Each structure stands twice: as C-alpha cells, then as structure tokens.
Amino acid sequence: METLVYVVLSVSLAGNALLLWAVRRRRPGAGPAEVAERIVRVEVPGPERVVQVPGPERMVKVEIPGPERIVRVEVPGPERVVRVGPAPEFGPGPFPLAVPGALALGRDGVHDTVVDGADLGPLHVRGGSLRGGRHRADQRFRRDAFLTRTLPEFPRPTLLSAVAAGNPLGLWSRTAAELLCESLGTQLDAFAKPLDTALADDASPETVTDLLRTALRGTANSLERLGHRHQADTRDVSADVLAVLSPLGETPVRRHLVLGTGTGVAFLLRDGAWHPVLELSESTAWSPGRALPAGCELRHRSVHTRPGDVLVLCTGATAELIRRPDVAKHLADAWTVGSPDLLGFLQQSAFRTAAADTDRTLVCLWETA
CATH class of the missing domain: 3.60.40.10 (PPM-type phosphatase domain)
Incomplete structure (x- = not known):
C-alpha cells in the first residue's frame, strides 16, 4: 500500500512541475518564440487620436502620439502590449476607403x-x-x-x-x-x-x-x-x-x-x-x-x-x-x-x-x- 501511495505522489508532483513549466513559458519576456503577433492596420477616424483595435478577447485602446492619420498597430500575444508605428506608404484599401467618424460641418457640405x-x-x-x-x-x-x-x-x-x-x-x-x-x-x-x-x-x-x-x-x-x-x-x-x-x-x-x-x-x-x-x-x-x-x-x-x-x-x-x-x-x-x-x-x-x-x-x- 505504501508503495502505491509513493507512486501516486510521484506522478502528481511530476504533473505539477510540468504545469508550472508551461505557465512559465507563457510569462512576459519568455522570448520571441512564445509570442504570436498580430498586425492590424487602421485609420485614425477623428481628432480624438484614439484607435480601437479588435482582438479575439477584447478591445484595446491606443493613443496615437504623432500627427499620422494612418498607423500600424502590433498586438503581440495575450499581454496585449501595443506598439505604434507608421503605416506602409501604399496599399490597396478596404471598401469603402473609410467610414467618416462625423458628418461634415458647414453650410457648403456635400456627400462624402x-x-x-x-x-x-x-x-x-x-x-x-x-x-x-x-x-x-x-x-x-x-x-x-x-x-x-x-x-x-x-x-x-x-x-x-x-x-x-x-x-x-x-x-x-x-x-x-x-x-x-x-x-x-x-x-x-x-x-x-x-x-x-x-x-x-x-x-x-x-x-x-x-x-x-x-x-x-x-x-x-x-x-x-x-x-x-x-x-x-x-x-x-x-x-x-x-x-x-x-x-x-x-x-x-x-x-x-x-x-x-x-x-x-x-x-x-x-x-x-x-x-x-x-x-x-x-x-x-x-x-x-x-x-x-x-x-x-x-x-x-x-x-x-x-x-x-x-x-x-x-x-x-x-x-x-x-x-x-x-x-x-x-x-x-x-x-x-x-x-x-x-x-x-x-x-x-x-x-x-x-x-x-x-x-x-x-x-x-x-x-x-
């Protein structure tokens, strides 16, 4: 009976060690091999300079620091750390090009x-x-x-x-x-x-x-x-x-x-x-x-x-x-x-x-x- 107890405890401890090793592998700073990055290109919709990047879990808000109206947002892994940089110079745009964040102001307005x-x-x-x-x-x-x-x-x-x-x-x-x-x-x-x-x-x-x-x-x-x-x-x-x-x-x-x-x-x-x-x-x-x-x-x-x-x-x-x-x-x-x-x-x-x-x-x- 004592031998069976020792075997069960050994297996349990080995499982816990394996689980702990897996958790540590997912920690920030574990290395580039463990971080999967998504790149999302978005257009800044209005003067508030805030972009919402849709992710599989939740929304991430990004404050745009510079004058650029089009940015590249990189969302790496589950940590949701965001880095902002300039977008490529040229590329095919989605249809439509953009949905305005507000209607034009003024008496001389016209269709977008x-x-x-x-x-x-x-x-x-x-x-x-x-x-x-x-x-x-x-x-x-x-x-x-x-x-x-x-x-x-x-x-x-x-x-x-x-x-x-x-x-x-x-x-x-x-x-x-x-x-x-x-x-x-x-x-x-x-x-x-x-x-x-x-x-x-x-x-x-x-x-x-x-x-x-x-x-x-x-x-x-x-x-x-x-x-x-x-x-x-x-x-x-x-x-x-x-x-x-x-x-x-x-x-x-x-x-x-x-x-x-x-x-x-x-x-x-x-x-x-x-x-x-x-x-x-x-x-x-x-x-x-x-x-x-x-x-x-x-x-x-x-x-x-x-x-x-x-x-x-x-x-x-x-x-x-x-x-x-x-x-x-x-x-x-x-x-x-x-x-x-x-x-x-x-x-x-x-x-x-x-x-x-x-x-x-x-x-x-x-x-x-």
Missing part, C-alpha cells in the same frame, strides 16, 4: 463619396470623387466636383466630362467647383454648332480658342455672381476646371478635345504606360478676380484614342498621386483589362496611401473594341 458613369456604346465613362482623410478628420467637406453629361445641342451626340477643384480654404469653394462644371456644360451647349463645325473641319487652334473663351466667359460670370450672393472674397469662391469633349458613336479612332484652366492633368493610359497629354499650372488658376478671357490662361489640345486606351482627367492633387510609381502601376494593372462597374471603379480608386490626405477626384474614359 460620389461615383457615376455609363456605357455609351464603345465609350465607357466612370467618375468618382472621395473626401480626403484630412477633411474627414477635421469634419470638413469635400472641395472637389466632377460632371459627366451628354450635350443635346451638339449636331453629333457629344459627351462632356469635367473635374473641378475648389480652393481647400475657400468657404464656398465646393459650390464654386460644382457650379463651374454645371455652367461649363451650359455654356458649351450654347456654342455647340460653331464648336462642332470647327472641330469637324479641323479649324485653326486660334479659332477654337476664341470659341472656347467666348463660351467660358459666361462660366466666369457665374462664379462672380456666386461671390456677390454670399458676399465672399475671391479666395472663397475660387476653383479650376479640366474638361474633355468626346463625340460618341462607332469610330476606329476617336478625337477628343481637352481643355482647362488651373492645375488639373489629363493622362492617356496606353499599353500600360502613362502619357500626360495636357498639364496645367498655378499660373492658369481660375477665380472671379482672374476671370476669363483676360485674367488667366486657357489651354486645350486634341487627343486621339483607339481601342484599349484610357483617357484620365484628374485634379492636380490626384495627378500627384498617379505620378507615383506604385500608384501608377496599381491603376494601370486595374484599368488596362477593361472598364469596371461603378463600385469596382470606386474601390480601385480608393487605394490607401499615407502620402496624401487631399480629396481624390477623377473621370476615366475607356475606348473599347
């Missing part, structure tokens, strides 16, 4: 995210505008606008696509950007027949410039009236615009007319390579104080597209993103295979990058076979 488009025979158009991360964090509204509209007064069915960027600090610049697009469509429609004739007959650049300046004079007047109505100064209602007129219908080569003032850029994506076809500058910025035709420079250029090409209009801030090699490759890989649906286009445009907090607005025209 907008997408539109249509398949117009062989020409497919997609447009989108997303509020920038900084505007979301500060509860400010989006300052950009875009327009895709067929112009009924042209003898041939014609599509107008436009992007406009308002002054980031202007009180009514979002309204000015939207008004700029709408008024541009109205004014170009009013001069539809002479413009169509000049484009069809390959008139001289001077003739086309004079027609466009005449059409745009009414658009500049619209911005001036907006400023008077709100008793706002020039900066508050400043905006610039980039647009393209595209004849519709079946054609082996389509001739577009790209025009604009301000900092927008038009790119041609062909065979996976990006080619700038119209670049503007700060000297062409449009405002009521520098209204066309005398106040700022109007630029225009004809662009020919063939099946497989993508013509991209974007605001100046968006153009800076596309010039980055990682972004250019991401969009080229997504868009050279064909036009996406509307939600797919929005998701492809909503890539995550730590390098830009500004609004993102662009219109793309796919030439299909």
Whole structure:
C-alpha cells in the first residue's frame, strides 16, 4: 500500500512541475518564440487620436502620439502590449476607403463619396470623387466636383466630362467647383454648332480658342455672381476646371478635345504606360478676380484614342498621386483589362496611401473594341 501511495505522489508532483513549466513559458519576456503577433492596420477616424483595435478577447485602446492619420498597430500575444508605428506608404484599401467618424460641418457640405458613369456604346465613362482623410478628420467637406453629361445641342451626340477643384480654404469653394462644371456644360451647349463645325473641319487652334473663351466667359460670370450672393472674397469662391469633349458613336479612332484652366492633368493610359497629354499650372488658376478671357490662361489640345486606351482627367492633387510609381502601376494593372462597374471603379480608386490626405477626384474614359 505504501508503495502505491509513493507512486501516486510521484506522478502528481511530476504533473505539477510540468504545469508550472508551461505557465512559465507563457510569462512576459519568455522570448520571441512564445509570442504570436498580430498586425492590424487602421485609420485614425477623428481628432480624438484614439484607435480601437479588435482582438479575439477584447478591445484595446491606443493613443496615437504623432500627427499620422494612418498607423500600424502590433498586438503581440495575450499581454496585449501595443506598439505604434507608421503605416506602409501604399496599399490597396478596404471598401469603402473609410467610414467618416462625423458628418461634415458647414453650410457648403456635400456627400462624402460620389461615383457615376455609363456605357455609351464603345465609350465607357466612370467618375468618382472621395473626401480626403484630412477633411474627414477635421469634419470638413469635400472641395472637389466632377460632371459627366451628354450635350443635346451638339449636331453629333457629344459627351462632356469635367473635374473641378475648389480652393481647400475657400468657404464656398465646393459650390464654386460644382457650379463651374454645371455652367461649363451650359455654356458649351450654347456654342455647340460653331464648336462642332470647327472641330469637324479641323479649324485653326486660334479659332477654337476664341470659341472656347467666348463660351467660358459666361462660366466666369457665374462664379462672380456666386461671390456677390454670399458676399465672399475671391479666395472663397475660387476653383479650376479640366474638361474633355468626346463625340460618341462607332469610330476606329476617336478625337477628343481637352481643355482647362488651373492645375488639373489629363493622362492617356496606353499599353500600360502613362502619357500626360495636357498639364496645367498655378499660373492658369481660375477665380472671379482672374476671370476669363483676360485674367488667366486657357489651354486645350486634341487627343486621339483607339481601342484599349484610357483617357484620365484628374485634379492636380490626384495627378500627384498617379505620378507615383506604385500608384501608377496599381491603376494601370486595374484599368488596362477593361472598364469596371461603378463600385469596382470606386474601390480601385480608393487605394490607401499615407502620402496624401487631399480629396481624390477623377473621370476615366475607356475606348473599347
């Protein structure tokens, strides 16, 4: 009997020792082999600078010490110790890009995210505008606008696509950007027949410039009236615009007319390579104080597209993103295979990058076979 008791006690002591060894293996500082890390990338939702990281057991709150809006949070093991560092420069973002922590404040508010488009025979158009991360964090509204509209007064069915960027600090610049697009469509429609004739007959650049300046004079007047109505100064209602007129219908080569003032850029994506076809500058910025035709420079250029090409209009801030090699490759890989649906286009445009907090607005025209 005594021998049996000694055996039982020996087994019990051995089990306790094994259990104690296992517990010690799980203690903090046991070594990297015993700590399993999870990496969670999150976007800081608001000015409170606090992120909640969902874990399998509970929520962990992290105070963000620096100005970064996007961070990498590493949650190692059961201790829930958190280290904060900068996020990678670029990566595909979830859909949607982010859910705002609050609605925009101010009388000039607008939807956080907008997408539109249509398949117009062989020409497919997609447009989108997303509020920038900084505007979301500060509860400010989006300052950009875009327009895709067929112009009924042209003898041939014609599509107008436009992007406009308002002054980031202007009180009514979002309204000015939207008004700029709408008024541009109205004014170009009013001069539809002479413009169509000049484009069809390959008139001289001077003739086309004079027609466009005449059409745009009414658009500049619209911005001036907006400023008077709100008793706002020039900066508050400043905006610039980039647009393209595209004849519709079946054609082996389509001739577009790209025009604009301000900092927008038009790119041609062909065979996976990006080619700038119209670049503007700060000297062409449009405002009521520098209204066309005398106040700022109007630029225009004809662009020919063939099946497989993508013509991209974007605001100046968006153009800076596309010039980055990682972004250019991401969009080229997504868009050279064909036009996406509307939600797919929005998701492809909503890539995550730590390098830009500004609004993102662009219109793309796919030439299909």
